[in-house]
Structure formats: structure tokens, C-alpha cells
Amino acid sequence: MRLTGKTAIVTGGASGFGAGIVRRFTANGARVMIADVNGTGARDLADQMGDHAISRQVDVSDKAQVDAMAQAAIEAWGHVDIMVNNAGITHMPAPLEDVDDADFDRVFNVNMRSVYLTARALVPHMKQRGTGAFLNIASTAGVSPRPRLNWYNASKGWMITATRTMAVELAPSGIRVNAVNPVAGETPLLKSFMGEDTPEMRARFLSTIPLGRFSQPDDIGNAALYLCSDEASMVTGVCMEVDGGRCI
Numbered sequence: 001m002r003l004t005g006k007t008a009i010v011t012g013g014a015s016g017f018g019a020g021i022v023r024r025f026t027a028n029g030a031r032v033m034i035a036d037v038n039g040t041g042a043r044d045l046a047d048q049m050g051d052h053a054i055s056r057q058v059d060v061s062d063k064a065q066v067d068a069m070a071q072a073a074i075e076a077w078g079h080v081d082i083m084v085n086n087a088g089i090t091h092m093p094a095p096l097e098d099v100d101d102a103d104f105d106r107v108f109n110v111n112m113r114s115v116y117l118t119a120r121a122l123v124p125h126m127k128q129r130g131t132g133a134f135l136n137i138a139s140t141a142g143v144s145p146r147p148r149l150n151w152y153n154a155s156k157g158w159m160i161t162a163t164r165t166m167a168v169e170l171a172p173s174g175i176r177v178n179a180v181n182p183v184a185g186e187t188p189l190l191k192s193f194m195g196e197d198t199p200e201m202r203a204r205f206l207s208t209i210p211l212g213r214f215s216q217p218d219d220i221g222n223a224a225l226y227l228c229s230d231e232a233s234m235v236t237g238v239c240m241e242v243d244g245g246r247c248i
Helices: 016-026 039-052 063-077 101-129 152-175 189-195 199-206 218-229
Strands: 007-013 031-036 053-057 080-084 132-137 173-181 240-244
Touching: 007 016, 007 063, 007 101, 007 199, 007 240, 016 031, 016 080, 031 063, 039 101, 053 063, 063 101, 063 152, 063 199, 080 218, 101 132, 101 152, 101 173, 132 152, 132 218, 152 173, 152 240, 173 218, 189 199, 218 240
Parallel strands: 007 031, 007 080, 031 053, 080 132, 132 173, 173 240
Antiparallel strands: none
């Protein structure tokens, strides 16, 4: 019960890595708001978690919705201890000059603007309390980029830098900021990363991962649990690869 008494918001929490984080957090005593653009999925998972979870439908790129999400969590629990920026999107693999404006804007708004908005919504609250933790789910794509995912790679590199600069600035206020860099995982985005989900394409991706498997939601949930717990009270500004050796 490493998060007993803690409260958390997990964006993109209805599926994939987000759902893995929700399950690990609730199993360890946290109360969690599952925030997702898929309101039905968020409600269904919250129902499975019982009294440990509530749900909220939210577009993380919309300031009014993010502000309302943060306020709803504070009203429900009195405070928010942990903010997990997990919601993410990619464009389909393509030459960088062929990614259109709409796809670029979606990647920018969901992967980058959302971190800015949750920080604006919750940093003042955490500063007032003198404690808090942000966890950003970045990617190995921000460390070791793949061709044809250029603007997605760039958005995750931005998230890694944002994590480090937030950590430096917020440390004196008692707020820790870390990131997890997963390798491609068994999530709804896997097909988008690969372009097509075929045995041949999976084998090609797996050949770049020394441990020989994709990351699973539980892998990311376990890393998130540590980084957001008091066991990591001396850890901030870390961008932890959970990648089976992909970035070595």
C-alpha cells in the first residue's frame, strides 16, 4: 500500500499504459481520477476499481476542461498529490514533409499543450501545500527517434525537456517531476506506430528491443508507482527508460 492516502489524476487513463497505472495506483491505496476523452471507457474502468476511482471525460488540449478536471478532483478529495500526464497521440508513419497540419496540431495539442495546461491548473495548488508529484509519460522516441515519426518524436523530446526544467524550477516548492520513457507497447497506439500490425512488422520492431518483447501496461504501472511514491522522495528530473534495452 505504497500510495495510501494519496490522490492522483491519470490522463488517458481508460486504456493502455494509463489503465496499467490506474490499476497499480488503486491497488496500492491511492484514490484516482481516470480522465480520458473516452468517457465511457473511463467510467467502465472506474466501476471496476470501486471506491478507489472516479472518472471524468476530458479533452486534455482544452484549457477549460483541464481546469474543470483539476477543480473537480480537488472538490472530491480536498487535494491532489499526483498528476500523471499519460494522454498521448501519434501521427501515422510518413515522411516528415507529408504530415499535414491537422495531424501535427493534434500531436502538439495532446502531447505538449496538455502538460502546460495541467501544470497551470495544479502547480499553484501543489505550491500552496508544499508537496506534489508530476509524472509525464514520454517515450524512447524522444531519446532514440525512429524515421517517419518525426513530429511525434519531437513532441516526446519536448516532454523530456519539460520534465527536467519543471523539476529544477519546482524542487524548492517540494514538487517532484519525473518521466517514464516506454518502448512501443501493447496499447491501442501500437498499430499507429508500426503503420500496420502484421507478424513481419512486429518482428521488425521486436528485433530492436534486446529483451525481445513489447512493454506492457503493468511495466509502466510499476515504474510510475515507484516514481510517484514516497520511496522516490529524492528522485526528480529523472526520465526513466522502461524499454527492454532499446536505448542502449
